[in-house]
Amino acid sequence: MTVTTNLGTVLEVVTATDTGMVRSHNEDSIAADAQIGLAVLADGMGGYNAGEVASGIAVAMLTTEMKQALEHGEPHEIKGVSGEPTAVALIRETSAKANAAIFQTAKSQPQYAGMGTTLVVALFYDNRMTVGHIGDSRLYRLRSETFEQVTRDHSLLQDQIDSGLISKEQARFSQNKNLVTRAVGIDPEVETEIHTYDVSPGDIYLLCSDGLSDMVVDDDIQATLVTLQSNLQLAAKQLVQQANDNGGRDNVSVILVRVLADFAVPTGWFARFKAWFR
Amino acid sequence: MAKLIMSLDNAVIRELPLDKERVTIGRKAHNDIQIDNLAVSGEHALIVTILKDSFLEDLGSTNGTLVNGNPIKKHILQNNDVVEIGKYKLKYESESPGGQSSVADFEKTMVLRAPMGGKPPEAPGSSGDTQVRPAAPAAPKSPPPTPAPTAAPAKSTDKIAAIQILSGPSAGKELELVKNLTTLGKPGVQVAVITRRPHGYFITHVEGATLPVVNGKSLDAQAHQLNDHDVVELAGVKMEFFFKNN
Numbered sequence: 252m253t254v255t256t257n258l259g260t261v262l263e264v265v266t267a268t269d270t271g272m273v274r275s276h277n278e279d280s281i282a283a284d285a286q287i288g289l290a291v292l293a294d295g296m297g298g299y300n301a302g303e304v305a306s307g308i309a310v311a312m313l314t315t316e317m318k319q320a321l322e323h324g325e326p327h328e329i330k331g332v333s334g335e336p337t338a339v340a341l342i343r344e345t346s347a348k349a350n351a352a353i354f355q356t357a358k359s360q361p362q363y364a365g366m367g368t369t370l371v372v373a374l375f376y377d378n379r380m381t382v383g384h385i386g387d388s389r390l391y392r393l394r395s396e397t398f399e400q401v402t403r404d405h406s407l408l409q410d411q412i413d414s415g416l417i418s419k420e421q422a423r424f425s426q427n428k429n430l431v432t433r434a435v436g437i438d439p440e441v442e443t444e445i446h447t448y449d450v451s452p453g454d455i456y457l458l459c460s461d462g463l464s465d466m467v468v469d470d471d472i473q474a475t476l477v478t479l480q481s482n483l484q485l486a487a488k489q490l491v492q493q494a495n496d497n498g499g500r501d502n503v504s505v506i507l508v509r510v511l512a513d514f515a516v517p518t519g520w521f522a523r524f525k526a527w528f529r
Numbered sequence: 530m531a532k533l534i535m536s537l538d539n540a541v542i543r544e545l546p547l548d549k550e551r552v553t554i555g556r557k558a559h560n561d562i563q564i565d566n567l568a569v570s571g572e573h574a575l576i577v578t579i580l581k582d583s584f585l586e587d588l589g590s591t592n593g594t595l596v597n598g599n600p601i602k603k604h605i606l607q608n609n610d611v612v613e614i615g616k617y618k619l620k621y622e623s624e625s626p627g628g629q630s631s632v633a634d635f636e637k638t639m640v641l642r643a644p645m646g647g648k649p650p651e652a653p654g655s656s657g658d659t660q661v662r663p664a665a666p667a668a669p670k671s672p673p674p675t676p677a678p679t680a681a682p683a684k685s686t687d688k689i690a691a692i693q694i695l696s697g698p699s700a701g702k703e704l705e706l707v708k709n710l711t712t713l714g715k716p717g718v719q720v721a722v723i724t725r726r727p728h729g730y731f732i733t734h735v736e737g738a739t740l741p742v743v744n745g746k747s748l749d750a751q752a753h754q755l756n757d758h759d760v761v762e763l764a765g766v767k768m769e770f771f772f773k774n775n
């Protein structure tokens with residue numbers, strides 16, 4: 252008998268999305284569910300409204316599939332011989348399913364040909380967070396005033412930075428921005444980059460599309476989060492507003508997750524016994 | 530395609546398109562851009578172009594390479610940058626916008642297709658056989674308009690404002706509002722933030738049971754634009770907002 256965890260009191264989640272100042276519609280899709288500790292963000296690409304369709308499929312599939320799977324299994328459980336927690340396998344499988352779905356849809360309808368999306372998904376459980384990502388939508392962490400980009404972009408620019416061709420500061424002036432080297436739905440198969448991290452109470456995580464990170468420098472994002480951390484709603488609004496004030500050349504989406512307390516899974520028979528009465 | 534406009538003493542000599550991945554500059558004859566001048570080294574500098582970016586690199590020249598007056602080792606060229614080699618000036622002009630481009634095309638995320646094997650593109654030196662494929666072939670593939678550097682922060686209102694504390698132990702103190710966000714008040718009791726935006730300064734309630742009071746009237750939860758000489762009351766302290774004369 253599984254104890255279904257409810258993280259609603261442990262995680263504070265806030266979302267915001269905006270078409271921006273230039274685009275005619277919003278091709279970002281986002282979803283978050285504090286109870287199951289899930290946050291998903293996708294930035295779609297493709298002609299006409301294909302981007303919307305692609306990112307929509309990705310987010311819908313991930314949310315539905317993961318909710319269902321979490322009713323029958325706990326994310327921290329180790330299943331099978333791989334030794335990895337269910338959360339990792341779950342993210343891998345559902346991303347693969349989303350990729351197949353988008354790829355098939357694109358093949359079957361000419362107006363969607365070539366459509367794709369980025370993806371960043373975070374699942375919180377047992378004082379940990381498993382993050383999967385494809386593309387250049389990002390996850391950042393703010394931990395006692397230290398602000399760090401956790402995911403590494405799958406983009407031409409990042410490859411150039413990694414190979415020493417261009418410095419991070421100079422990269423801001425590149426005209427080759429927004430060229431991703433990996434995306435969901437454009438190939439029959441895609442590999443999701445997945446990592447697991449420990450989380451501490453007080454941590455604030457930011458998932459965002461490049462509509463934010465391209466318009467607002469990391470230092471300003473950090474300043475906003477540090478200054479407004481007591482009011483995450485306002486922080487999210489402020490981030491979107493800054494992106495728009497700086498030009499708003501793309502859709503901008505943010506999800507903020509704050510860890511309020513410890514949420515380790517009780518182990519040992521007495522702890523689990525106690526958990527029944529929570 | 531991007532190009533360099535070479536001039537000497539303000540007289541334009543010639544235009545040089547950057548039509549190759551590697552363009553060498555120097556005094557020796559084998560260079561793509563040969564500058565026959567003693568102040569220029571045999572192999573002076575190199576420009577590597579990858580898709581829409583051009584990178585200028587000084588090759589350890591005797592007299593150095595300047596961009597907009599500053600000596601550089603490696604520099605990513607921006608539209609209208611002026612490169613100085615010896616006494617020669619080379620103005621960089623990035624690709625001009627095509628007729629079909631629209632502002633909306635700019636910042637569109639596109640997928641970069643690497644050659645077989647899905648390897649990411651290699652550093653310069655390899656043959657440039659990567660191609661860029663927009664995610665939907667139907668979309669017109671034309672270069673976007675030359676962007677302003679996206680790193681430039683919002684042009685905040687040119688006027689700087691400040692607040693002067695009117696009451697309490699810090700009365701008389703003045704705080705210039707130069708940052709994008711300035712918080713005021715007592716954390717845990719009452720906090721408001723003053724945001725500096727392109728079209729003015731705004732005050733918004735952040736936390737606390739009571740809302741800020743401006744000119745005697747309580748605010749609501751929305752942002753409120755501040756006007757010259759507004760009096761704000763927060764956490765029991767009165768302060769005046771005013772624009773400083775430049």
